[in-house]
Amino acid sequence: MKQLTAEQIQENWNRLIQIIDDTFVDTEDNERHTKLREMYDYFEDRMVMAPASGKEHYHNAHIGGYVEHVLHVTDLAVKLKKMWEQEGATINFTDEELIFAALHHDLGKVGDMDKDYYVPQESEWHRKNRGEIFTHNGDLQYMTVTDRAIFLLNQFGLVMSENEYIGLRLTDGLYEEANKSYYISWNPDWGLKSNIAYILHAADSMATHIEQNVWERGQTEEQEATKERVSSLKKSLTVDDGEKKPQQQDQLSKKSQDLFDELFGDKK
Ligand SMILES: [Fe+2]
Numbered sequence: 530m531k532q533l534t535a536e537q538i539q540e541n542w543n544r545l546i547q548i549i550d551d552t553f554v555d556t557e558d559n560e561r562h563t564k565l566r567e568m569y570d571y572f573e574d575r576m577v578m579a580p581a582s583g584k585e586h587y588h589n590a591h592i593g594g595y596v597e598h599v600l601h602v603t604d605l606a607v608k609l610k611k612m613w614e615q616e617g618a619t620i621n622f623t624d625e626e627l628i629f630a631a632l633h634h635d636l637g638k639v640g641d642m643d644k645d646y647y648v649p650q651e652s653e654w655h656r657k658n659r660g661e662i663f664t665h666n667g668d669l670q671y672m673t674v675t676d677r678a679i680f681l682l683n684q685f686g687l688v689m690s691e692n693e694y695i696g697l698r699l700t701d702g703l704y705e706e707a708n709k710s711y712y713i714s715w716n717p718d719w720g721l722k723s724n725i726a727y728i729l730h731a732a733d734s735m736a737t738h739i740e741q742n743v744w745e746r747g748q749t750e751e752q753e754a755t756k757e758r759v760s761s762l763k764k765s766l767t768v769d770d771g772e773k774k775p776q777q778q779d780q781l782s783k784k785s786q787d788l789f790d791e792l793f794g795d796k797k
Contacts, residue, residue: 530585530590530591530662530744530747531589531591531743531744531747532591532592533591533592533593533594533597537593538577538578538592538593538596541593541596541597541600542573542577542596544600545569545596545599545600545632546566546569548600548603548628548632549562549565549566549569549632550562552624552625552628552629553565553625553629559688561687564685564686564687565685565687567685568681568682568684568685568687571685572639575639575640575645576595576596576639577593577596578592578593579593579594579595579596579638579639579640579645579646579647580592580593580594580595580638580647580662580663581594581595581597581598581599581635581638581740582594582638582663583647583650583661583662583663583664583665584659584660584661584662585660585661585662585744586660586741586744586745587737587741588736588737588738588740588741588744589740589744590660590662590663590744591662594740595635595638595639597740598635598736598737598740599631599632599634599635601736601739601740602631602634602635602700602729602732602733602736603628603631603632603732605731605732605735605736606627606628606630606631606728606729606732607624607627607628607631609728609731609732609735610624610627610728613724613728618724619723619724620724621692621722621723622692622696622723622724622725623692626690626692626693626696626725627696627725627728627729629689629693629697630692630693630696630697630700630725630729631696631700631729631732633678633682633697634675634678634696634697634700634701634729634733635674635678635700636674636677636678636681636682637672637673637674637675637676637677637678637680637681638674639681640666640669641669641670641677641681642681642684644666644668644669645666646665646666646669646674646677647663647664647665647666648663648664648665648666649662649663649664650662650663650664673705673707675697675698675700675701675705678697679694679697679698692723692725695711695721695723695725695726696723696725696726696728696729697729698711698726699711699712699721699726699729699730700726700729700730700733701730701733702726702730702733702734711726712726
C-alpha cells in the first residue's frame, strides 16, 4: 500500500495553500482569498489526512491522498489547458476559474462540516478481500461528492462564476449519469459554451489512472521483494543439517528468525 511520509503530507499541504495565495485575491466586493483561507483553516486537520478514495485499487486510498490528488488534477488541468490553446481551442475562461474548479471538484470527499466522508474500514475481511482501506461514513447525509462540494463552498460564502460551476459540476464527465444532459444534447443551444469541463474531466481522468498505475507498480515491487525474501528464507532453512557445525546452525537460525521477523513483523 502506498504511504506518504509526514514530510510529504506537509509539503503537499503547504503547496496547496501556496496555490490559494498565488491564485486568488480579495477585491472590494469579493473577499474570495479570505474566505478560501477560512475554509482551508477550518478543514485543515481533516483535509490533510483525507484519502481520495476508499478502495486501494481505485486511486490514492491512502492518508493524504485527497490533497495529493487535487494538486495532481490542478497541475494537469493547467498543462492541458495550454495544450488545448496551442492546438487552437477557444479558451474563454480564466486560469483562476480553471484552478478553482480543479481544487474543489472533490471537496465533498472531505465530509460534511463535522464528520469525515471516509472512515477506516474496521472489517479485516473487507480490507483483505475487497481492498477497502476506507469506507463511507454512514453518519453523513447522502449527497453526491459534487453536490457536497457545492454545499461546502456555500457554507463559506464562496460564490462561483458560471465557468467554475460548470467545470466543477462536470469534472466526472459521463461517469456521472446526471451529467448526460450537459454533455449530450441534440439542441445546439444547449451544448457546452466553454471547454473548461472537457479539460477538467481529462485532467481528473488522467490523474486518477496515473495514481492507479503508481499503486499497481508499488504492489508489484512489494510482491517481488516479498518473493525474494521468502526464497532467501527458504534457502537458509534448507541447508543440509549434516553439513552444519553448531556455530553455523546458531547463525542460520538467527538469520531465519531475522528474515521471519522482517517479513511478518510483530503479530502480537
Ligand atoms: Fe477527482
